[in-house]
Amino acid sequence: MNYEYYRIFYYVGKHKNITRAAVELYSSQPAVTRAVQNLETELGCRLFIRTKNGVEFTHEGKKHYDYVNIAHNQLIKGENEVSRSISAEEGTIYIGATVTALHCFLFDFLNNFHFKHPKVKFKINTGSSNAMIEKLKNGIVDLAFVSTPCTVSKPLHTVTVNSFKDILIAGESFTELKDKTLSLADIKNYPFVCLRHSMQLRQFIDDIFADKGLAISPDIEADGADLLVPMISHNFGLGFVPQGMAQEAIDRGEVFRVTTDTDLPERSICMITDVHHPQTNASRELAKMVTAYAKNKDI
Numbered sequence: 001m002n003y004e005y006y007r008i009f010y011y012v013g014k015h016k017n018i019t020r021a022a023v024e025l026y027s028s029q030p031a032v033t034r035a036v037q038n039l040e041t042e043l044g045c046r047l048f049i050r051t052k053n054g055v056e057f058t059h060e061g062k063k064h065y066d067y068v069n070i071a072h073n074q075l076i077k078g079e080n081e082v083s084r085s086i087s088a089e090e091g092t093i094y095i096g097a098t099v100t101a102l103h104c105f106l107f108d109f110l111n112n113f114h115f116k117h118p119k120v121k122f123k124i125n126t127g128s129s130n131a132m133i134e135k136l137k138n139g140i141v142d143l144a145f146v147s148t149p150c151t152v153s154k155p156l157h158t159v160t161v162n163s164f165k166d167i168l169i170a171g172e173s174f175t176e177l178k179d180k181t182l183s184l185a186d187i188k189n190y191p192f193v194c195l196r197h198s199m200q201l202r203q204f205i206d207d208i209f210a211d212k213g214l215a216i217s218p219d220i221e222a223d224g225a226d227l228l229v230p231m232i233s234h235n236f237g238l239g240f241v242p243q244g245m246a247q248e249a250i251d252r253g254e255v256f257r258v259t260t261d262t263d264l265p266e267r268s269i270c271m272i273t274d275v276h277h278p279q280t281n282a283s284r285e286l287a288k289m290v291t292a293y294a295k296n297k298d299i
Helices: 003-015 018-024 029-043 059-082 099-116 129-137 172-177 200-211 225-233 243-251 281-296
Strands: 048-051 054-057 092-097 121-126 143-147 156-164 166-171 193-195 220-222 239-242 255-260 267-274
Touching (some): 003 059, 054 059, 099 156, 099 267, 121 129, 129 267, 166 225, 166 243, 193 200, 193 239, 239 243
Parallel strands (some): 193 220
16 A cells, blocks of 8 residues: 555545645646556546546545545644644644534633643534534544434443523514413414424424424524524524523523423533544543533533
């Protein structure tokens, strides 16, 4: 196996352009082309198809790039950490987190951690719970902070660090609701804002309504939980939002809480770790502090 071929393959795939890859690699275009051809010969398949704007992956090339991309990220992480002190007082912690986990727990906790360890740096990936768990499995992040509901299987280890509730909020165009108590059936009479299908919070909300024999059809669907409060504050409709994400907007008077006759079940913020992937001293220290916090907190 020639690792240089894989490095060149990575940059060609990253840029979808041989010339740009050659510039970043401080190499020549013929040398890059030759390395890709040699790798194709070794693998016994074509990896790229030339286009007028550069190159595109073949089916086999895209599948291979997905693995090479993970390996490249791991090597970069290793290089970054080796170049720094091995002390828990320095280094970089790679964190995967849902937006809900950030607002309902992690921002405040990282602020406290950073006060104690000011030289530690953070690189934070955001996305769905399932996406963050997958990045943890692939070693792209050291720790994942996710919001339930989500599926976590062994050998991943879960620590529940916080609990929270989702509340119904509305903007100023719906001020007539301030003195009312709505049932889930009543909510269907108003414009509704929610996440798109396949996202955990959306499934959670759908299940709550389904338990009452109801189904929702949102007027606005968002790709991320961080979009819910801004859309609701702009009067696109009512929506359920984690209280920690809505509180600042409530305090500013941009939205208000709508009383409902049904409280949604509590959800949790969880820290997920993978014993199969090595952690830096800094990430171990953060995990240790989070675990100690969870043990001392009545969740």
